[in-house]
Amino acid sequence: MLPGMGMPAGERLGMDIKRTEQSLMSAKHLAVRSAGLTVPQYAALFALADNPGISGAALARTCLVTPQAMTVVLKNLEERGLIERSPHPWHRNILETRLTEAGRTALELADERAVVVERAIAAEFTEGERATLRELLARCEQAIGRGAAQL
Amino acid sequence: MLPGMGMPAGERLGMDIKRTEQSLMSAKHLAVRSAGLTVPQYAALFALADNPGISGAALARTCLVTPQAMTVVLKNLEERGLIERSPHPWHRNILETRLTEAGRTALELADERAVVVERAIAAEFTEGERATLRELLARCEQAIGRGAAQL
DNA sequence: TGATGAATATCAAACCCTTGATATGGTCGC
Protein backbone atom coordinates (compact mmCIF):
# COMPACT_ATOMS: atom_id res chain seq x y z
CA MET A 1 0.00 0.00 0.00
CA LEU A 2 0.96 3.57 -0.41
CA PRO A 3 1.64 5.84 2.50
CA GLY A 4 -1.47 7.88 3.06
CA MET A 5 -3.80 5.10 2.03
CA GLY A 6 -5.78 4.75 5.19
CA MET A 7 -6.85 1.12 4.98
CA PRO A 8 -5.36 -2.02 3.46
CA ALA A 9 -7.25 -3.18 0.40
CA GLY A 10 -7.69 -6.63 1.85
CA GLU A 11 -9.61 -5.31 4.82
CA ARG A 12 -12.16 -3.45 2.75
CA LEU A 13 -15.35 -5.46 2.86
CA GLY A 14 -16.75 -3.26 0.12
CA MET A 15 -14.36 -4.95 -2.27
CA ASP A 16 -15.80 -8.38 -1.43
CA ILE A 17 -19.33 -7.14 -1.90
CA LYS A 18 -18.49 -5.53 -5.20
CA ARG A 19 -16.72 -8.61 -6.50
CA THR A 20 -19.62 -10.85 -5.57
CA GLU A 21 -22.12 -8.52 -7.15
CA GLN A 22 -20.12 -8.25 -10.37
CA SER A 23 -20.06 -12.01 -10.56
CA LEU A 24 -23.80 -12.05 -9.99
CA MET A 25 -24.45 -9.42 -12.65
CA SER A 26 -22.35 -11.31 -15.12
CA ALA A 27 -24.30 -14.51 -14.51
CA LYS A 28 -27.67 -12.76 -14.65
CA HIS A 29 -26.62 -11.06 -17.86
CA LEU A 30 -25.84 -14.42 -19.37
CA ALA A 31 -29.13 -15.82 -18.07
CA VAL A 32 -31.52 -13.22 -19.46
CA ARG A 33 -29.64 -12.66 -22.67
CA SER A 34 -31.24 -15.52 -24.57
CA ALA A 35 -34.64 -13.95 -23.86
CA GLY A 36 -33.44 -10.80 -25.63
CA LEU A 37 -33.37 -8.82 -22.39
CA THR A 38 -30.78 -6.90 -20.41
CA VAL A 39 -30.62 -7.21 -16.64
CA PRO A 40 -32.26 -3.79 -16.02
CA GLN A 41 -34.99 -4.66 -18.50
CA TYR A 42 -35.54 -7.96 -16.73
CA ALA A 43 -35.70 -6.20 -13.37
CA ALA A 44 -38.23 -3.71 -14.70
CA LEU A 45 -40.44 -6.40 -16.21
CA PHE A 46 -40.20 -8.39 -12.99
CA ALA A 47 -41.35 -5.44 -10.90
CA LEU A 48 -44.01 -4.62 -13.45
CA ALA A 49 -45.45 -8.12 -13.26
CA ASP A 50 -46.09 -7.60 -9.55
CA ASN A 51 -47.33 -4.03 -9.91
CA PRO A 52 -49.38 -3.60 -13.07
CA GLY A 53 -50.17 0.01 -13.91
CA ILE A 54 -47.38 1.42 -11.76
CA SER A 55 -45.86 4.81 -12.71
CA GLY A 56 -42.37 5.13 -14.13
CA ALA A 57 -41.17 6.99 -11.07
CA ALA A 58 -42.51 4.32 -8.73
CA LEU A 59 -40.91 1.65 -10.86
CA ALA A 60 -37.62 3.51 -10.62
CA ARG A 61 -37.89 3.50 -6.83
CA THR A 62 -38.60 -0.21 -6.82
CA CYS A 63 -35.57 -0.92 -8.98
CA LEU A 64 -33.37 1.52 -7.03
CA VAL A 65 -32.46 3.70 -10.01
CA THR A 66 -33.27 7.28 -10.94
CA PRO A 67 -36.47 8.05 -12.86
CA GLN A 68 -34.34 9.14 -15.82
CA ALA A 69 -32.59 5.80 -15.96
CA MET A 70 -35.93 4.02 -15.82
CA THR A 71 -37.25 6.20 -18.63
CA VAL A 72 -34.51 4.91 -20.90
CA VAL A 73 -35.24 1.30 -19.99
CA LEU A 74 -38.98 1.77 -20.53
CA LYS A 75 -38.41 3.48 -23.85
CA ASN A 76 -36.47 0.47 -25.09
CA LEU A 77 -39.03 -1.97 -23.73
CA GLU A 78 -41.87 -0.05 -25.36
CA GLU A 79 -40.10 0.13 -28.71
CA ARG A 80 -39.87 -3.63 -28.64
CA GLY A 81 -43.50 -4.08 -27.70
CA LEU A 82 -42.84 -5.66 -24.32
CA ILE A 83 -44.75 -3.01 -22.37
CA GLU A 84 -47.60 -0.57 -22.97
CA ARG A 85 -47.90 2.90 -21.52
CA SER A 86 -51.16 4.81 -21.33
CA PRO A 87 -52.09 8.05 -19.57
CA HIS A 88 -53.80 7.64 -16.22
CA PRO A 89 -57.53 8.38 -16.64
CA TRP A 90 -57.71 10.78 -13.67
CA HIS A 91 -54.17 11.82 -12.88
CA ARG A 92 -53.23 13.08 -16.31
CA ASN A 93 -49.52 13.53 -15.60
CA ILE A 94 -48.97 9.83 -14.95
CA LEU A 95 -48.25 7.18 -17.55
CA GLU A 96 -49.53 3.79 -16.45
CA THR A 97 -47.24 0.99 -17.55
CA ARG A 98 -48.26 -2.61 -18.12
CA LEU A 99 -46.76 -5.79 -19.52
CA THR A 100 -47.92 -6.91 -22.94
CA GLU A 101 -48.32 -10.59 -23.72
CA ALA A 102 -44.95 -10.52 -25.44
CA GLY A 103 -43.50 -8.88 -22.36
CA ARG A 104 -44.88 -11.55 -20.09
CA THR A 105 -43.50 -14.25 -22.35
CA ALA A 106 -40.06 -12.68 -22.43
CA LEU A 107 -40.10 -12.29 -18.65
CA GLU A 108 -41.01 -15.92 -18.11
CA LEU A 109 -38.32 -17.05 -20.50
CA ALA A 110 -35.72 -14.91 -18.76
CA ASP A 111 -36.86 -15.80 -15.27
CA GLU A 112 -36.66 -19.49 -15.97
CA ARG A 113 -32.95 -19.10 -16.52
CA ALA A 114 -32.36 -16.45 -13.88
CA VAL A 115 -33.85 -18.81 -11.32
CA VAL A 116 -31.13 -21.32 -12.17
CA VAL A 117 -28.57 -18.89 -10.81
CA GLU A 118 -30.67 -18.07 -7.74
CA ARG A 119 -31.17 -21.76 -7.02
CA ALA A 120 -27.44 -22.37 -7.30
CA ILE A 121 -26.86 -19.67 -4.69
CA ALA A 122 -29.58 -21.00 -2.40
CA ALA A 123 -28.28 -24.56 -2.73
CA GLU A 124 -24.84 -23.52 -1.54
CA PHE A 125 -26.10 -22.62 1.92
CA THR A 126 -28.06 -24.10 4.77
CA GLU A 127 -31.20 -22.39 5.94
CA GLY A 128 -29.26 -20.84 8.82
CA GLU A 129 -26.46 -19.63 6.59
CA ARG A 130 -28.92 -17.94 4.26
CA ALA A 131 -30.47 -16.14 7.20
CA THR A 132 -27.02 -15.12 8.46
CA LEU A 133 -25.96 -13.79 5.09
CA ARG A 134 -29.18 -11.81 4.79
CA GLU A 135 -28.75 -10.37 8.23
CA LEU A 136 -25.11 -9.41 7.68
CA LEU A 137 -25.93 -7.78 4.35
CA ALA A 138 -28.80 -5.83 5.90
CA ARG A 139 -26.52 -4.55 8.66
CA CYS A 140 -23.95 -3.73 6.03
CA GLU A 141 -26.47 -1.63 4.19
CA GLN A 142 -27.36 0.26 7.34
CA ALA A 143 -23.71 0.84 8.14
CA ILE A 144 -23.11 2.14 4.64
CA GLY A 145 -25.96 4.56 5.10
CA ARG A 146 -24.44 5.79 8.35
CA GLY A 147 -21.05 6.11 6.69
CA ALA A 148 -22.50 8.11 3.83
CA ALA A 149 -24.16 10.41 6.32
CA GLN A 150 -20.72 11.28 7.71
CA LEU A 151 -19.63 12.66 4.38
CA MET B 1 -46.07 -13.89 -7.38
CA LEU B 2 -47.23 -14.79 -10.82
CA PRO B 3 -47.86 -18.34 -11.86
CA GLY B 4 -44.79 -19.52 -13.70
CA MET B 5 -42.40 -17.47 -11.63
CA GLY B 6 -40.29 -20.24 -10.21
CA MET B 7 -39.05 -18.61 -7.01
CA PRO B 8 -40.49 -16.06 -4.60
CA ALA B 9 -38.71 -12.72 -4.81
CA GLY B 10 -38.08 -12.74 -1.08
CA GLU B 11 -36.04 -15.93 -1.30
CA ARG B 12 -33.68 -14.64 -3.94
CA LEU B 13 -30.41 -13.88 -2.21
CA GLY B 14 -29.24 -12.13 -5.36
CA MET B 15 -31.69 -9.36 -4.59
CA ASP B 16 -30.08 -8.76 -1.20
CA ILE B 17 -26.61 -8.70 -2.68
CA LYS B 18 -27.67 -6.30 -5.39
CA ARG B 19 -29.41 -3.97 -2.97
CA THR B 20 -26.38 -3.88 -0.69
CA GLU B 21 -24.04 -3.23 -3.57
CA GLN B 22 -26.19 -0.43 -4.96
CA SER B 23 -26.17 1.19 -1.56
CA LEU B 24 -22.40 0.81 -1.48
CA MET B 25 -21.97 2.29 -4.95
CA SER B 26 -24.13 5.22 -4.05
CA ALA B 27 -22.07 5.94 -0.95
CA LYS B 28 -18.76 5.54 -2.79
CA HIS B 29 -20.02 7.79 -5.54
CA LEU B 30 -20.79 10.45 -2.96
CA ALA B 31 -17.40 9.93 -1.34
CA VAL B 32 -15.16 10.30 -4.37
CA ARG B 33 -17.21 12.98 -6.03
CA SER B 34 -15.65 15.88 -4.17
CA ALA B 35 -12.26 14.77 -5.51
CA GLY B 36 -13.64 15.16 -9.04
CA LEU B 37 -13.61 11.41 -9.64
CA THR B 38 -16.14 8.76 -10.52
CA VAL B 39 -16.08 5.36 -8.79
CA PRO B 40 -14.52 3.55 -11.78
CA GLN B 41 -11.90 6.29 -12.07
CA TYR B 42 -11.14 5.93 -8.36
CA ALA B 43 -10.87 2.17 -8.73
CA ALA B 44 -8.48 2.53 -11.65
CA LEU B 45 -6.27 5.05 -9.85
CA PHE B 46 -6.27 2.82 -6.77
CA ALA B 47 -5.08 -0.17 -8.77
CA LEU B 48 -2.55 1.98 -10.60
CA ALA B 49 -1.05 3.18 -7.33
CA ASP B 50 -0.22 -0.42 -6.46
CA ASN B 51 0.87 -1.41 -9.97
CA PRO B 52 2.74 1.43 -11.65
CA GLY B 53 3.36 0.87 -15.36
CA ILE B 54 0.65 -1.77 -15.71
CA SER B 55 -1.02 -2.26 -19.11
CA GLY B 56 -4.60 -1.21 -19.79
CA ALA B 57 -5.67 -4.80 -20.28
CA ALA B 58 -4.13 -5.88 -16.98
CA LEU B 59 -5.77 -2.94 -15.26
CA ALA B 60 -9.09 -4.02 -16.73
CA ARG B 61 -8.61 -7.49 -15.30
CA THR B 62 -7.79 -6.07 -11.89
CA CYS B 63 -10.93 -3.93 -11.89
CA LEU B 64 -13.05 -6.77 -13.29
CA VAL B 65 -14.22 -4.90 -16.38
CA THR B 66 -13.58 -5.37 -20.10
CA PRO B 67 -10.52 -3.76 -21.70
CA GLN B 68 -12.86 -1.52 -23.72
CA ALA B 69 -14.49 -0.18 -20.58
CA MET B 70 -11.09 0.52 -19.08
CA THR B 71 -9.99 2.32 -22.25
CA VAL B 72 -12.80 4.83 -21.78
CA VAL B 73 -11.92 5.40 -18.14
CA LEU B 74 -8.23 5.83 -18.97
CA LYS B 75 -9.05 8.25 -21.78
CA ASN B 76 -10.96 10.46 -19.38
CA LEU B 77 -8.24 10.24 -16.74
CA GLU B 78 -5.56 11.12 -19.26
CA GLU B 79 -7.51 14.09 -20.63
CA ARG B 80 -7.62 15.46 -17.13
CA GLY B 81 -3.93 14.90 -16.52
CA LEU B 82 -4.34 12.35 -13.74
CA ILE B 83 -2.42 9.62 -15.53
CA GLU B 84 0.31 9.35 -18.15
CA ARG B 85 0.60 6.69 -20.82
CA SER B 86 3.81 5.92 -22.67
CA PRO B 87 4.76 3.10 -25.02
CA HIS B 88 6.66 0.24 -23.44
CA PRO B 89 10.34 0.49 -24.45
CA TRP B 90 10.60 -3.14 -25.60
CA HIS B 91 7.09 -4.40 -26.09
CA ARG B 92 5.85 -1.68 -28.42
CA ASN B 93 2.21 -2.72 -28.46
CA ILE B 94 1.80 -1.96 -24.76
CA LEU B 95 1.02 1.41 -23.26
CA GLU B 96 2.45 1.73 -19.79
CA THR B 97 0.21 3.73 -17.51
CA ARG B 98 1.31 5.68 -14.43
CA LEU B 99 -0.19 8.12 -11.97
CA THR B 100 0.81 11.76 -12.30
CA GLU B 101 1.30 13.89 -9.22
CA ALA B 102 -2.17 15.34 -9.77
CA GLY B 103 -3.49 11.81 -10.04
CA ARG B 104 -1.92 10.78 -6.77
CA THR B 105 -3.34 13.86 -5.07
CA ALA B 106 -6.83 13.18 -6.40
CA LEU B 107 -6.58 9.54 -5.33
CA GLU B 108 -5.54 10.46 -1.81
CA LEU B 109 -8.32 12.99 -1.52
CA ALA B 110 -10.88 10.48 -2.74
CA ASP B 111 -9.53 7.63 -0.63
CA GLU B 112 -9.67 9.67 2.53
CA ARG B 113 -13.42 9.89 2.11
CA ALA B 114 -13.94 6.41 0.69
CA VAL B 115 -12.26 4.99 3.77
CA VAL B 116 -14.93 6.63 5.91
CA VAL B 117 -17.49 4.35 4.27
CA GLU B 118 -15.26 1.29 4.60
CA ARG B 119 -14.61 2.06 8.26
CA ALA B 120 -18.31 2.40 8.89
CA ILE B 121 -18.84 -1.07 7.43
CA ALA B 122 -15.97 -2.58 9.40
CA ALA B 123 -17.16 -0.96 12.63
CA GLU B 124 -20.57 -2.55 12.28
CA PHE B 125 -19.16 -6.05 12.72
CA THR B 126 -17.01 -8.06 15.08
CA GLU B 127 -13.87 -9.69 13.80
CA GLY B 128 -15.71 -13.01 13.57
CA GLU B 129 -18.63 -11.51 11.73
CA ARG B 130 -16.37 -9.92 9.17
CA ALA B 131 -14.74 -13.30 8.54
CA THR B 132 -18.14 -14.95 8.25
CA LEU B 133 -19.41 -12.37 5.79
CA ARG B 134 -16.28 -12.76 3.68
CA GLU B 135 -16.59 -16.52 3.70
CA LEU B 136 -20.27 -16.50 2.78
CA LEU B 137 -19.67 -14.03 -0.04
CA ALA B 138 -16.82 -16.11 -1.39
CA ARG B 139 -18.98 -19.24 -1.40
CA CYS B 140 -21.71 -17.21 -3.02
CA GLU B 141 -19.37 -16.22 -5.80
CA GLN B 142 -18.40 -19.83 -6.39
CA ALA B 143 -22.03 -20.91 -6.41
CA ILE B 144 -22.85 -18.19 -8.92
CA GLY B 145 -20.08 -19.46 -11.14
CA ARG B 146 -21.47 -22.97 -10.93
CA GLY B 147 -24.96 -21.65 -11.68
CA ALA B 148 -23.73 -19.74 -14.69
CA ALA B 149 -22.04 -22.88 -15.97
CA GLN B 150 -25.42 -24.61 -16.06
CA LEU B 151 -26.74 -22.08 -18.54
C1' DT C 1 12.13 -18.67 -41.71
C1' DG C 2 7.53 -18.39 -41.61
C1' DA C 3 2.91 -19.50 -39.86
C1' DT C 4 0.15 -19.80 -35.83
C1' DG C 5 -1.49 -18.14 -31.63
C1' DA C 6 -1.84 -14.97 -27.72
C1' DA C 7 -2.00 -10.49 -25.80
C1' DT C 8 -2.74 -5.59 -26.47
C1' DA C 9 -5.14 -1.70 -28.20
C1' DT C 10 -8.84 0.52 -30.57
C1' DC C 11 -13.30 1.56 -33.36
C1' DA C 12 -18.30 1.18 -33.37
C1' DA C 13 -22.97 0.39 -31.71
C1' DA C 14 -26.25 -0.26 -28.16
C1' DC C 15 -27.57 0.22 -23.55
C1' DC C 16 -27.57 1.93 -18.76
C1' DC C 17 -26.83 5.44 -15.22
C1' DT C 18 -26.05 9.91 -12.99
C1' DT C 19 -26.59 15.04 -12.29
C1' DG C 20 -28.93 19.10 -13.54
C1' DA C 21 -32.62 21.69 -15.47
C1' DT C 22 -37.34 22.26 -17.04
C1' DA C 23 -42.37 21.66 -17.81
C1' DT C 24 -46.77 19.92 -16.33
C1' DG C 25 -50.35 18.33 -13.33
C1' DG C 26 -52.32 17.54 -8.67
C1' DT C 27 -52.74 18.63 -3.49
C1' DC C 28 -53.10 21.39 0.40
C1' DG C 29 -53.14 25.63 3.28
C1' DC C 30 -54.43 30.28 3.26
Place this chain on the structure above:
DNA sequence: GCGACCATATCAAGGGTTTGATATTCATCA
Protein backbone atom coordinates in the same frame (compact mmCIF):
# COMPACT_ATOMS: atom_id res chain seq x y z
C1' DG D 1 -59.84 30.56 -5.55
C1' DC D 2 -54.74 30.96 -5.44
C1' DG D 3 -50.13 30.13 -4.50
C1' DA D 4 -46.61 27.05 -2.47
C1' DC D 5 -45.34 22.53 -2.71
C1' DC D 6 -44.73 17.86 -4.37
C1' DA D 7 -44.73 14.18 -7.75
C1' DT D 8 -44.29 12.90 -12.49
C1' DA D 9 -42.20 13.14 -16.89
C1' DT D 10 -38.75 14.62 -20.10
C1' DC D 11 -34.50 16.93 -22.36
C1' DA D 12 -29.48 17.32 -22.26
C1' DA D 13 -24.71 16.24 -21.13
C1' DG D 14 -21.16 13.29 -19.31
C1' DG D 15 -19.67 8.74 -18.04
C1' DG D 16 -19.42 3.71 -17.91
C1' DT D 17 -20.32 -1.00 -19.71
C1' DT D 18 -20.98 -4.75 -22.86
C1' DT D 19 -20.56 -7.35 -27.41
C1' DG D 20 -18.45 -7.64 -31.75
C1' DA D 21 -14.89 -6.72 -35.07
C1' DT D 22 -10.21 -5.29 -36.45
C1' DA D 23 -5.22 -4.16 -36.38
C1' DT D 24 -0.68 -4.55 -34.35
C1' DT D 25 2.98 -6.73 -31.92
C1' DC D 26 5.34 -10.41 -29.74
C1' DA D 27 6.31 -15.36 -28.71
C1' DT D 28 6.37 -20.13 -30.15
C1' DC D 29 7.01 -23.89 -32.92
C1' DA D 30 7.12 -26.59 -37.16
